[in-house]
Amino acid sequence: MTSKVEMVSVVIPTLNEAGNILEAVSTIHNDLSYPKEIIVVDGNSTDGTKEIVQGLGYCRLIVEPRRGYGLALMTGMKNAKGNIIVMVDGDGTYEVRHIHRMINKMIEKDADMVLATRMYDPNKAMGLMNFIGNKVITTFYDFFFSQFLSDTQSGFRAISHEAIDNVELKAYDMAYATEMLIQFAKEGFSMIEVPTTYKARKYGRPKLRRFKSGIEIFSTIFRGFLDADTFRKCQENWKQNRFR
Numbered sequence: 001m002t003s004k005v006e007m008v009s010v011v012i013p014t015l016n017e018a019g020n021i022l023e024a025v026s027t028i029h030n031d032l033s034y035p036k037e038i039i040v041v042d043g044n045s046t047d048g049t050k051e052i053v054q055g056l057g058y059c060r061l062i063v064e065p066r067r068g069y070g071l072a073l074m075t076g077m078k079n080a081k082g083n084i085i086v087m088v089d090g091d092g093t094y095e096v097r098h099i100h101r102m103i104n105k106m107i108e109k110d111a112d113m114v115l116a117t118r119m120y121d122p123n124k125a126m127g128l129m130n131f132i133g134n135k136v137i138t139t140f141y142d143f144f145f146s147q148f149l150s151d152t153q154s155g156f157r158a159i160s161h162e163a164i165d166n167v168e169l170k171a172y173d174m175a176y177a178t179e180m181l182i183q184f185a186k187e188g189f190s191m192i193e194v195p196t197t198y199k200a201r202k203y204g205r206p207k208l209r210r211f212k213s214g215i216e217i218f219s220t221i222f223r224g225f226l227d228a229d230t231f232r233k234c235q236e237n238w239k240q241n242r243f244r
């Protein structure tokens, strides 16, 4: 539960995002009026991303040479001091000006997590394969864990620091985002969404390997569901969430 904003820690994983990172961090720096820290966790990029971040006075750079989107976020969150953590990609695809609306919603609803959903994006900027994969994963997730989310693969989230400290996350790669939702559902932590807009990547390549990540995400969902206590917890979630 998050009833007030003490400090917001924005954690941004980057791997070769030199053409995207400056716009993302400078927009957050100028636009986000809450007390904040911006932490960039770089996977030893070779295109100058680190040097750009190092040259800015307002960002903290952490180099995490081990590969993995989830691992980078874990490292960043371990170093975060804020009572609210915002995770967002450093690739310029998410509208970072919407951090305010996510945090305001979090406080208003006393939520443990607010996800920015791209499913109501008027530009319909998500690629077809990502859209289909996301829909299928989200349908399974919502059904198994009694949630009402529309975009489980959103990497743009405001999270209670206290809540994330209470769950154990082990997925080092893209399944991290789904594992987090499973653990939050099992703990009965509240998750809600606000709509956001989305843009296609302008620079660099996606690091997502669709097939490998898809298999990892589904096995994470099924393993999570087959855990002993899930069914009882999900019945409670259903009762609680349908009136939110």
Ligand SMILES: Nc1nc2c(ncn2[C@@H]2O[C@H](COP(=O)(O)OP(=O)(O)OP(=O)(O)O)[C@@H](O)[C@H]2O)c(=O)[nH]1
Pocket (backbone or CB within 6 Å): 012, 013, 014, 015, 016, 017, 041, 042, 043, 044, 064, 066, 067, 068, 069, 072, 088, 089, 090, 091, 093, 155, 201, 205, 206, 207, 208
């Ligand atoms: N530090 C670190 N960052 C990573 C790693 N893999 C991906 N990232 C970053 O994590 C974010 C998400 O990865 P993306 O490549 O954008 O994946 P995606 O959002 O599915 O792909 P797009 O549709 O192209 O945006 C980006 O900011 C990446 O630079 C990694 O191994 N280490």
Ligand SMILES: [Mg+2]
Pocket (backbone or CB within 6 Å): 089, 091, 093
């Ligand atoms: Mg991305």
